[in-house]
Amino acid sequence: MTTLTPVLTDNWGEDRSWTIEAHEARGGYRTLDTAFAAGPDAVIDMVKTAGLRGRGGAGFPTGMKWGFIPQGADVPGGTKPKYLVVNADESEPGTCKDIPLMMAAPHTLVEGVILAAYAIRANHAFIYVRGEVLHVIRRLRKAVAEAYMAGHLGQDVHGSGWDLDLVVHAGAGAYICGEESALLDSLEGRRGQPRLRPPFPALEGLYACPTVINNVESVASVPAIVANGPEWFAAMGTEKSNGFGIFSLSGHVVNPGQFEAPLGITLRELIDLAGGVRPGHTLKFWTPGGSSTGLLTADHLDVPLDFESVAAAGSMLGTRALQVFDDTTCVVRAVLRWTEFYKHESCGKCTPCREGTWWLVQVLRRLEAGQGSETDLDQLLDQCDDIAGRSFCALADGAVSPIISSITHFRDEYVAHLREGGCPSDPRRSTVWAREEALS
Template identity: 75%
Template sequence: MPPLTPVLTDNWDAERSWTLDSYAERGGYDALDVAFGMAPDEVVAAVKDAGLRGRGGAGFPTGMKWGFIPQDPSAPGGDKPKYLVVNADESEPGTCKDIPLMMASPHTLVEGVILASYAIRAHHAFIYVRGEVLHVVRRLQRAVQEAYLAGHLGRDIHGSGYDLDLVVHAGAGAYICGEETALLDSLEGRRGQPRLRPPFPAVAGLYASPTVINNVESIASVPAIIRNGADWFASLGTEKSKGFVIYSLSGHVRNPGQYEAPLGITLRELIDLAGGIREGHRLKFWTPGGSSTPLLTEEHLDVPLDYESVGGAGSMLGTRALQIFDETVSVVRCVLRWTEFYKHESCGKCTPCREGTWWLVQTLARLDAGQGEEGDIEKLLDLCDNILGRSFCALGDGATSPITSAIRYFRDEFEAAMHTPTSVSFPPAASTAWSDAAATAGVGA
């Protein structure tokens, strides 16, 4: 079994791990002096050589994204200020890796921001956080204040001549602002809606200037790369999916939580580490990367959890939000709840997503109530086909993924729902993970 690899989570068990003193005791901010002894382009090259890929879902090579920023003043956008924006608007159902990281060790992220900003020659950086997680906002703000007081932020950092200002910005709580261009509009004070591309953010992003937008975990991984070297990072994981990541296990496992391991570990191994499925039950279906990724089943337990292998199995690694469901759960009811979320969070900018998610909910709600009409399953597939690839951003595509994959693997449940409510076939009390009702129903918590 691949060992757990505590790097990002290594200091989470330290006393007051979120403070500067605690972080510094374990070598915090040492990577800055290493990086300041390198040219910015060398820092970019180190991240490229390490093979770090974006941890926010798409898996795009981080160093390559940094390399897109125009540095030649004669190039389009090259004469404008450069910006770094950290996407901390974590809101994918089932995803809970960035918020624990920012709560337990905000200075890991702050140090990563400084390194990334230096690499792309940015002098202003922003961390865009969900406004609902006020405790995280306050913790980040205090960490940034500590970094300023210690000379890690501000003017002439560590005597290097490099200046950087960092702002923690609280969003208004829209799922669509997790889409990078909608995030930029929100950060500029406008309604968060996706932008038409091109131009891409690397040329015309925040304030129409070259901008890098990275996920929290992507940026937080940079200090370890600079401190330990690109070869060390590349030695972890698989040939094409390198490094360590945080896997979020939730649902019907004995010990849900965050598990940091090299890319390529399997769900079977992670479930074993989490104490197994709750007693007396078996795995039915699961999400490899949150609710916007196609479902997988028990037959995929041994698929390596890396970008290529999960893609080969017909899904996406996404945010590595591993939601585990046993045989007591109705897949129809589950997919309905997710689709209701996507309908509610649609920004309304494009017709396929705005109208399509509404009709998906109406159809799924009928099936959930056991009042399906002839042709409803085909209607769901047709609606998904008209949304997929036709919406303005990936929200519409993500809304269709669990539906089409659920019908693929569990069509019999959808057919049964044509005449039998899911509450009858799958009593909600039986699938409740930790309530007295579950024990009373004889399903064992």
């Protein structure tokens, strides 16, 4: 097995790869007949055996999530309609894997949707796409229309006696709608805000019916599992983190981009594939799963990028949004900018997140400007401790992760800001910040 394992990305460079003709020429939609012959439960068993874990961040076993959907009249909720919802609201800073996948290979996702919906016995499916990416929405809707015309969607799919309707829904552009229960509220026409759980979506999700919510990459991985077998998929990756994944490498590298590789690859290997850190500079810190995951340093270059190893290193794999920052980056300024983002994107439903993120920004602004004392760092950590784990969703947890990890690894840099009256590499920054605050 080579370092890279192009499966989902294998056709990205082909001419007009997004068309149904190109997809079917590569064997697209043949897995539907395989699934229909095996039955819904067999498809769930395939995904369980493959060990596919959610590619949206949490890493929950996909097949297990499908198995939670109640079936049959003797089970509460078993006779209600079932729904499949694909979370394509890719909004995590640094993450860029689902959007290029939907642009280059929308039929891979559509085929995965059909297989997943069949497995949970759903007759309606939705792809919830971030509203700003209009070009992606248009391409997906074109792919869905082509699938209907070819008989892959609609009534009596492939003569199986099973019906499926698929809707591409444009979101309103809120980061919080990437949270699954907020996404459901938005899909139902309400303001996107997280729900109190229980009940969980598997029992009462969309329209209070059993619902599966999966990430784009999770669903798009299913056709390859059905086509090649679960053992083929499980042979890649690590013992507990099976398969392949798309790693988004951005920031201070020579050739940023998407790299599809087995889980367990290291950042050192990915940076080498990307041409290295930009010439004349060295790696300072990086994020393994976007800005909502704890920062890691050059000491963690050889940590296997799988769910267990990254967690043991003090962070989480998340969406595999690998943001690389070299020695020219002010870590305090970077963390401040991220925290400002989370403050802006907080839905305001719960007090720890609404008020907590606001106060985090105020303290970080003072620290970045070199104002205050070292005791403010301990106050900042106390604030993070008061916020983490006390909100309706994980937004607040994501907001405090880079703060806690940056103080853990770069406390001296925070202290240097206080000693120098601002960023040591730019003494004028504190004066500029103070002037902006006075004008506002």
